Amino acid sequence: MISTKAKLALAASVAALAATGASAQDCPIKVGVLHSLSGTMAISETTLKDTMLMLVAQQNEKGGLLGCQLEAVVVDPASDWPLFAEKARELLTVHEVDVMFGNWTSVSRKSVLPVIEELNGLLFYPVQYEGEESSRNVFYTGAAPNQQAIPAVDYFLEELGVEKFALLGTDYVYPRTTNNILESYLKSKGIAAEDIFVNYTPFGHSDWATIVADVQALGADGKQVGVISTINGDANIGFYKELAAAGVSADDIPVVAFSVGEEELSGLDTSNLVGHLAAWNYFMSADTPANAEFIAAWHAFIGDEKRVTNDPMEAHYIGFNMWVNAVTQAGTTDVDAVRTAMWGQEFPNLTGGTAVMGVNHHLTKPVLIGEIRADGQFDIISQTEPVPGDAWTDFLPESAVLEADWKDLQCGMYNTQTQTCVQIQSNY
């Protein structure tokens, strides 16, 4: 008991020292990195932590920011959602970071939201997500559904002539919401309800034989079947192995995945998956000088030529550079000033073109569709014009009337019908 108390007191005094020490304008400028380094999500998030460390190091080589060096403060929320809130509070109050880059899963973001809204922090969220949100304090550099799911479905309808859809997903919020949006979108495109098959599986699901057989059986009425996969993480490995074993080629039943990138494919033999698709805003195979440079820098930083780059990494790359430019423009790291400077901020994509930050805190980016190659990379076969990210989808009746505009309306959830701001704070 005594020893515990001593430790507590010690921890408390350390915390107190840190709390009184720094103020926002002091050097160094602190960049919080809130990615899980252990637990289930470490598989995806560790890479993003390394990306942030690389970007910070690069910026410091260029002479830092506002005459200060940047310092990355890395914490480990350990894939534990409540811990995300705790660590975010710690970053903001104890370490007094000026900006945070972090989160992968939606639930972790929802966990962090109340904290950063309460303490007026700034978070850059780099992963494709289900939309239906626009927080005053978050910039969403990943794709909203209209920047990934909708174009992919259009591609299925237009280019592959798919008439019957299997929406397979892991049972959590992103697939649920995305599939909901897609269902209503498909119905608006004249696909009948009975031609949409929806299935949810748990995280890490590995027994796919029955589901793959069910999908194959969908073709019994002579319609072209396509699979829209929002299967998350590890479960994809079993799914694709089963697809390959069942001899389902991309010509029979194409599969487009929203959560499978280069990183995930590095865990399996892709020779049987050639031709299946993924939709992202970035592929490592994008043939531009900026991308070549980024990949070279990444390999040099991580010290491994085999490591791949992926879409959320590009999102962090764009987000970080936009933040740097916004801070330079504002001349301060003050959150409100930076927020204002972020609107309309432009930065070149790694895939060509320019990303623009909208007043709804979402990016305008082109959508790419790639086919899996035998080497685990993607052939980019379709690239759209830049699509502005839509915080509230147009394809669900309750959301269609909502709009987010932090500049003029000063509201992340504005009902255009009643012309009122539904709420300033986000839904958690």
Place this chain on the structure above:
Amino acid sequence: MPSDALATSARPFAPRRSLIAQNPSVLWFLLALALFTLGVTVLAEMGLVSTSMVKTLGKTLCLCLVAVAMDVVWGYCGILSLGHMAFFGIGGYAIGMWLMYARTEIIVTTSLAAAPIPPTPEEIVDAVGTQIFGVVGSSEFPWLWAFADSLALQLLMVVLVPGLLALVFGWLAFRSRVTGVYLSILTQAMTLALSLWLFQNDTGLRGNNGLSGLQNIPGYDHVPQSTVSLVFFWASAAALAAGYLLFAWVVSGKFGSVIRGIRDNEARVRFLGYHVEHYKLFVFTLTAVVAGIAGALYYPQAGIINPAEIAPIASIYLAVWVAIGGRGRLYGAAIGAAFVSLLSSWFTGGGAPDIDLGFYRIQWTDWWLVLLGLSFVAVTLLAPKGIGGLFDLIPGRRTPDRQGDYGPDDGAWRREEGTE
């Protein structure tokens, strides 16, 4: 009625002394808790302890409470339950439903008040549903939320749901004489089933997302989090004190002797004429209720609850805290929970300095779990009394009023026990 034989055989008959006189450690524990609570409050008011620290400490106190409950059911009664964190989580869900509903209702009514036509009650409920379940692609209120608009009823749920679940499950399990490891695995299966059930969006508790934004107390938006966190800290401390007293009373006296008897040799106690099942069921249910209450205090401080909190691993950790703290003594469990959970957050928070071995750099964020895992092994093998055992080393401390340091196993190969 069964005779008093067991108590008599276990200890020479003595006139009933007061609880404190029997267990001086209770007084010491409460005193330390009071001093700690006051100290943290004063430091927080002075701004020397951050709000996030107060929240962490408040949560730790809740964990201590559930650990004490776990100690009663395991260390005293010999049931290694791997389900008490599930009861803890159920308590969190029960209170979380009200917190979410009430907060969203305030937002919705404010927003709808601006409309030209006043909203009907159904419209308010619909809008609340859309707000809460919009993220999981639904807007219907599931039946589980029937009482979510009433704080009193949901508070009742905090106690009732874990209690009833424990009662039914315990009745089924104890009735068919499932004991020992089987019971552990069965409770683990119950926990797994519950967490899988909660993981489904169809269940109506927002699946993997769980309930969030719980730190914002409806109607008290103007109160800063620094104050809210202190209020909850005090509430947690009070709950821990009350729970500690309750359990100290339960495990003392005849009842305590009987459950310790059950732990040490169930069959003998049964032959003595006690209804072993009733005793076990009572302990199992009571501790489940207390776990539920601890959860209801914990999650408003954590801010979010989701099914991962209920996963079997959480309950195993609970057992580990108790083991490391030293089971069979209540303060041991509390110390174990506080020590391991705080140490855990210190290590994973990057608080521990890296160790450079020259050829390899030990980063504690990577290696902490290895260390923790190995320390379980070490504690089990080398220090079965846990941290609490250190108190036995205090010179002049009289022999504790407990029998059987090691808990529930049916015999042992330990040298000192072989020669009884």
Place this chain on the structure above:
Amino acid sequence: MLRALLAALAALVLVAAPVAAQDLQSVLQEHREGVENPSRRSVGVVIEALIAADPPGVQTFLERWQDREVWVRKADGLFFYTAPGEGGALTLLDIATGDPAGTAARDELGEVRPNGGVRREIAGALVRFQLSDPDPRARSAALTSIARNPSADQIEPLRASIADDPDPALKAAKERLAAILTARFGENTAERVAAIETLSNDIGLETRAALNQILAVSPGVGTTLPPGANIARELRPGSEALSAAEAYGRLVDAGLAPAPVARDRIKEVLAANIVDGRVAGIPVATLDTEARREEAYDRLAETGAVPPFLTEAERQAAIAAHVFYEAYAEPDAAVTDAARAALTEVDLRVGANQTADIALDALSLASIYFLAAIGLAITFGVMGVINMAHGEFIMMGAYTGYVVQLFVPDYTLSILIALPLAFAVTFGAGVAMERLVIRWLYRRPLETLLATFGISIALQQLAKNIFGTQARPLTAPAWLDGQLVINEIVAISYIRIAIFVLALVFLGLILFVLKRTRLGLEVRAVTQNPGMAASMGINPDRINMLTFGLGSGIAGIAGVAIGLYAKVTSEMGSDYIVQSFMTVVVGGVGNVWGTLAGATLIGVLQKGIEWVYPSNTLAAQTFMILFIILFIQVRPRGIVALKGRAAEA
């Protein structure tokens, strides 16, 4: 001026009447954009032009285009095939002749990448060339292409190619396909009905697709049934197939009835008619119930300001005045009747086969559970030791396989090495764990649980530190790729069969070791009474060590197998640990047959629940665990309960 006119004229001529002598490159250049960036909808034009012009080499071009082997030179837009050249450059090959046509650096060329939809169109165009191609693979590709996208104009060429196909299998496939095409697109009723009848004992996907296409219906509504239409069925409103609300909705959609006034519409109307804080005399503040709002709306309707409500009687009258039906798109009733009869028969067979397929899946799942649990059955079941690190032994085995594949690139050889090596590694780990930890904790099962749990999280994190957090590939040899196809519905992948066989082998092996060897005898002796066994000259320490090692070693092998069919991650063990304990407990502790029974029960049960409740696999798992909890209530000692002294161990 004159020159421009001439050029325009020339262009006109080119477009209007492609000259037969036009070569491939110039046809392609004409449609350059369509070749470089084709889309499914537009590629038809290009293909038609190519077929119409029919320059030499067009078949090769289509094939190579389909396979993404066509490149475009960025400078002048000419198309080439390529071959690897010197120094990273590519040798250009002329598309018409295949002759070398210079070299180019990689970045001077663009790869032409037709997408999946375009490739399917190209494949369709290739059919005409491939049906009688000497290469059986090309003929097979043509058949696949027709099956994917059947159309009427394929019947003739297909029929023509049947007679002289030398390959009997392909010939049969062609005949079947011809029947399918005839059923759908045949010229007269008799021919089609005959074709349909031949299809009634075929359960293939294409057959069912063809029958379903023939039977495709569209809903209709009218005052009477349309004369001459091939009516599938008449729907009675208010029945299960068509609710009254849906029926009225159809009437509204068809413009045969007025739309009902929706709730939102009422609200809008009321909001638009607020006068001095009142709507039709009712204060706005009191409009907070539906009844009150309807009252206000009624009052507004009385003044004629808004259309009146639709009464229930009006709604019913409108529905009663119309007939609702489904009509076949196919006008010929004889054909639809035959198709329906055939489909009924086919569906019956399909149902039976699906049951068989589910049974196979269940068996496969059971064998995986069995393999994962059998090591545990030994350590927990026979020795009574709870080993929470069992899952991590599975993981260690899988990582062993991964490491072996790093060094031995040949997949067959690497698996042959990995299996015994995984056994050795986990055997060693198991023995070490037994010696260092578990032997101090015999007869303290609950503490063993904690200690091994500690080892489990330490091992898991250690694996993360060593191998990283990404999933690692463990690839099965090529001969395990694909699946055993029994018929179109019943199929099982070879890798699952291999796991099944492996499970059987281990069942046999363990039974043999326990029942027929000296070691097994000693194990059983030590299990039942260590003191007595020791006095008979058996060294219990050694036996415990070996038994534990054996159980762990099998977990390692299970790891390789599971890694082959699923994934290799540091967390894979925790996916199986609870499941494995369930298997052992349900089956009955201390008995290998029990474990088999447990695994079978759980596998069958899980598949059964999934079948009943197909859209949510998570629910299936929850139900299964609940079932197990209840099952243990009924049979606390498992399916195969030991009796007598052994049960006390």
